[in-house]
Amino acid sequence: MSPVDPPETDPADRDPREQxxxxxxxxxxxxxxxxxxxxxxxxxxxxxxxxYFT
Incomplete structure (x- = not known):
């Protein structure tokens, strides 16, 4: 399982589905x-x- 926002990545590099x-x-x-x-x-x-039933 990978972290949601790794420290080395730019937010533009993330998957659009994740955003x-x-x-x-x-x-x-x-x-x-x-x-x-x-x-x-x-x-x-x-x-x-x-x-109904009583």
Whole structure:
């Protein structure tokens, strides 16, 4: 495994894909609203399923 930015290299010598990944890494991998939405959908599903099967 090689270091991300070796001391001897100029930033222009780095792989452009690596720069793209570093630019995108400032955002969270999963949006908090997505997690909240999934939890709410699961809750609604459990509510409907419990009402249906009892």
């Amino acid at each position: 793209d990944l570093s630019r995108r890494s400032h955002a969270p991998a999963v949006s908090p609203w997505l997690v909240i939405g999934v939890v709410l959908m699961l809750g609604a599903f459990v509510y409907v399923a419990s009402a």
